[in-house]
Amino acid sequence: MTIRAVVAGVGHYLPDRIVPNSEFEATLDTSDDWIKSRSGIERRHIAAPGQTTSDMATRAARAALDDAGLESTDIDAIILATSTADFTFPSAATMVQAELGMTKGFAFDVQAVCAGFIYALTNANALIVSGQAKRVLVIGAETFSRIIDWNDRSTCVLFGDGAGALILESAEGDGTVADRGILSADLNSDGRFRDILYVDGGVSTQTTGFLRMEGREVFRHAVEKLASTATTALEKIGLTGADVDWVVPHQANIRIIAGTAKKLGLPMERVVVTVQDHGNTSAASIPLALSVGKQRGQIKTGDLVVTEAIGGGLAWGAVALRW
Numbered sequence: 001m002t003i004r005a006v007v008a009g010v011g012h013y014l015p016d017r018i019v020p021n022s023e024f025e026a027t028l029d030t031s032d033d034w035i036k037s038r039s040g041i042e043r044r045h046i047a048a049p050g051q052t053t054s055d056m057a058t059r060a061a062r063a064a065l066d067d068a069g070l071e072s073t074d075i076d077a078i079i080l081a082t083s084t085a086d087f088t089f090p091s092a093a094t095m096v097q098a099e100l101g102m103t104k105g106f107a108f109d110v111q112a113v114c115a116g117f118i119y120a121l122t123n124a125n126a127l128i129v130s131g132q133a134k135r136v137l138v139i140g141a142e143t144f145s146r147i148i149d150w151n152d153r154s155t156c157v158l159f160g161d162g163a164g165a166l167i168l169e170s171a172e173g174d175g176t177v178a179d180r181g182i183l184s185a186d187l188n189s190d191g192r193f194r195d196i197l198y199v200d201g202g203v204s205t206q207t208t209g210f211l212r213m214e215g216r217e218v219f220r221h222a223v224e225k226l227a228s229t230a231t232t233a234l235e236k237i238g239l240t241g242a243d244v245d246w247v248v249p250h251q252a253n254i255r256i257i258a259g260t261a262k263k264l265g266l267p268m269e270r271v272v273v274t275v276q277d278h279g280n281t282s283a284a285s286i287p288l289a290l291s292v293g294k295q296r297g298q299i300k301t302g303d304l305v306v307t308e309a310i311g312g313g314l315a316w317g318a319v320a321l322r323w
């Protein structure tokens with residue numbers, strides 16, 4: 001008997017305001033055509049003034065609880081992946097815990113930027129497999145609009161706000177790749193690359209700062225490292241790209257998504273793509289894509305899903321799971 005962390009529900013939340021590419025044409029030397037052709041992004045959602053990461057995370061969590069037919073009191077732990085928490089402390093996760101009316105268990109944030117949801121899923125899996133928790137609410141939520149330099153055309157057109165949530169619950173499996181649940185994970189980071197993607201402020205510098213990025217360099221690392229980590233996660237369970245029903249990649253740039261799929265030997269028909277509608281929502285992008293992919297009827301029970309992401313750090317990783 002093997003304990004598996006199985007998906008019990010998924011949900012998401014997107015703020016009401018949709019900003020099409022054309023809106024940037026009024027203030028910046030850019031065009032809808034440039035943004036679409038270089039990134040695949042057509043629009044993004046932006047949080048309302050005063051709307052916070054924990055607010056969006058709570059809404060996504062409620063949608064996932066509804067999808068699972070569970071109450072917040074059924075949850076043992078919350079892990080929230082974010083780089084844009086409401087406050088320095090307490091964690092956004094404990095704020096969500098309170099909003100959901102959950103007074104037992106524990107909650108904490110994970111910060112691995114765009115790879116945050118992969119790190120959070122891996123931690124949730126470890127808590128379940130070790131018997132520490134039976135049901136874990138794993139959330140990715142971001143308000144990157146607050147750390148974007150809106151005068152920098154090379155970054156501001158790429159990001160958006162949103163939240164997604166997944167509930168993992170303990171179940172007995174046979175210990176084979178036919179089991180539902182998380183089957184393998186691969187995590188990596190390399191702090192030598194901090195200068196190619198970072199925010200130039202923070203608590204100890206007493207500024208909020210803005211996102212800074214060397215896009216071409218990040219792009220180069222992304223395709224190579226994402227294909228490599230997804231392959232490693234599959235190799236750990238004796239599988240290859242040919243066994244995968246759906247790749248659910250971090251949604252940063254359609255050219256990175258397509259380049260990675262090609263390296264994995266997978267056609268785009270087996271890739272869940274939401275980047276055109278959401279832009280890059282950092283740690284929220286994978287749970288958003290999982291939720292939308294399920295809603296569209298793409299991801300079904302029993303499908304083998306591989307998720308992969310890379311972001312500031314650099315930090316990157318992949319999780320293979322059977323839905």
Ligand SMILES: CC(C)(COP(=O)(O)OP(=O)(O)OC[C@H]1O[C@@H](n2cnc3c(N)ncnc32)[C@H](O)[C@@H]1OP(=O)(O)O)[C@@H](O)C(=O)NCCC(=O)NCCS
Nearest residue numbers: 030034038039114153154157215216218219252253310311
């Ligand atoms: C940012 C990115 C879309 C730029 O695309 P690119 O094809 O690499 O373009 P370059 O950076 O080479 O820039 C080409 C030109 O377009 C210009 N440019 C940049 N942003 C522009 C914009 N919004 N509109 C018009 N022109 C723009 C650049 O200034 C550059 O001009 P120059 O040649 O005169 O210097 C691409 O590098 C990328 O997606 N990188 C990865 C980013 C990412 O996903 N990061 C998050 C990972 S978590």
